[in-house]
Amino acid sequence: MATEKKIAFITGGNRGIGLETASQLAQAGVKAVIGSRSLENGKAAIAKLKAEGLDVDVIRFDITKPADYKEAYAYFDKNYGKLDILINNAGISRENFLDGNNASKVSPAVLRETFDTNFFGTIELTQTLLPLIKKAPEGRIVNLSSILGSLTLHADPGSPIYGAKVLAYDASKAALNAFTIHLAYELKDTKIKVNSAHPGWVKTDMGTDAAPMEIPDGAKTSVQLATLAADGPTGGYFHMGQPLPW
Numbered sequence: 646m647a648t649e650k651k652i653a654f655i656t657g658g659n660r661g662i663g664l665e666t667a668s669q670l671a672q673a674g675v676k677a678v679i680g681s682r683s684l685e686n687g688k689a690a691i692a693k694l695k696a697e698g699l700d701v702d703v704i705r706f707d708i709t710k711p712a713d714y715k716e717a718y719a720y721f722d723k724n725y726g727k728l729d730i731l732i733n734n735a736g737i738s739r740e741n742f743l744d745g746n747n748a749s750k751v752s753p754a755v756l757r758e759t760f761d762t763n764f765f766g767t768i769e770l771t772q773t774l775l776p777l778i779k780k781a782p783e784g785r786i787v788n789l790s791s792i793l794g795s796l797t798l799h800a801d802p803g804s805p806i807y808g809a810k811v812l813a814y815d816a817s818k819a820a821l822n823a824f825t826i827h828l829a830y831e832l833k834d835t836k837i838k839v840n841s842a843h844p845g846w847v848k849t850d851m852g853t854d855a856a857p858m859e860i861p862d863g864a865k866t867s868v869q870l871a872t873l874a875a876d877g878p879t880g881g882y883f884h885m886g887q888p889l890p891w
């Protein structure tokens with residue numbers, strides 16, 4: 646029997662934007678389950694949230710390990726019989742953002758590692774969990790993209806990201822955006838909404854201290870898209886409620 650409370654799964658939820666997204670969703674009354682590569686790190690991360698009375702939990706989860714997709718499915722199926730919100734937040738960058746222009750020299754190893762996490766793993770997890778998302782009254786899937794995944798802006802000499810070109814990361818997020826568009830199309834006659842989020846340039850381990858945006862603001866786009874009303878958009882690419890060009 647499916648529970649009435651909304652259940653969310655946030656991958657890469659033990660730190661950064663993912664942890665803050667879990668916190669904000671739990672504050673909004675959602676049960677937020679984070680995935681963490683290290684269960685110990687994950688437990689430590691949610692201890693503070695639990696102490697504040699928030700309804701959060703953790704499962705061990707590595708987006709590059711197909712066995713973990715099945716374990717995540719089994720966990721949500723057994724405990725909740727559904728999944729309302731999937732936030733595909735886990736992501737990596739293996740390139741130096743300040744040393745762009747690497748298209749001619751980025752290694753196949755970096756390309757493959759980046760795509761394994763940011764694209765292949767994310768798609769396979771989503772496909773695995775989709776039957777449970779279909780069992781929720783109105784599922785929401787949020788893919789953590791980046792403005793750096795915008796081909797339109799990368800091709801525009803006048804855009805703010807024109808000079809910020811790191812091929813593996815940028816291409817992995819552009820590919821993820823393609824998944825958003827394709828999955829939203831496939832699900833267009835259902836109540837499930839699928840959107841890409843650009844969180845902003847956020848002060849996390851990935852974003853570095855040079856980033857202008859604090860983590861609480863960095864989680865807002867994910868939370869907005871995870872809690873969209875029934876008349877909200879699907880198949881879009883947003884930052885703080887504003888559409889971005891693909």
Ligand SMILES: NC(=O)c1ccc[n+]([C@@H]2O[C@H](COP(=O)([O-])OP(=O)(O)OC[C@H]3O[C@@H](n4cnc5c(N)ncnc54)[C@H](OP(=O)(O)O)[C@@H]3O)[C@@H](O)[C@H]2O)c1
Pocket residue numbers: 656657658659660661662663680681682683686706707708709733734735736737762789790791792843844845846847848849850851852853856
């Ligand atoms: N920060 C920004 O300015 C910015 C801008 C645009 C987009 N984004 C996107 O927003 C998302 C969150 O970024 P963030 O800044 O919060 O990054 P972060 O601080 O580096 O955190 C990344 C999270 O992903 C997890 N992760 C990495 N590889 C994983 C794997 N194989 N399996 C499961 N989890 C894994 C990490 O877990 P561990 O602790 O185990 O490493 C960590 O929890 C990413 O998709 C990123 O690309 C960030």
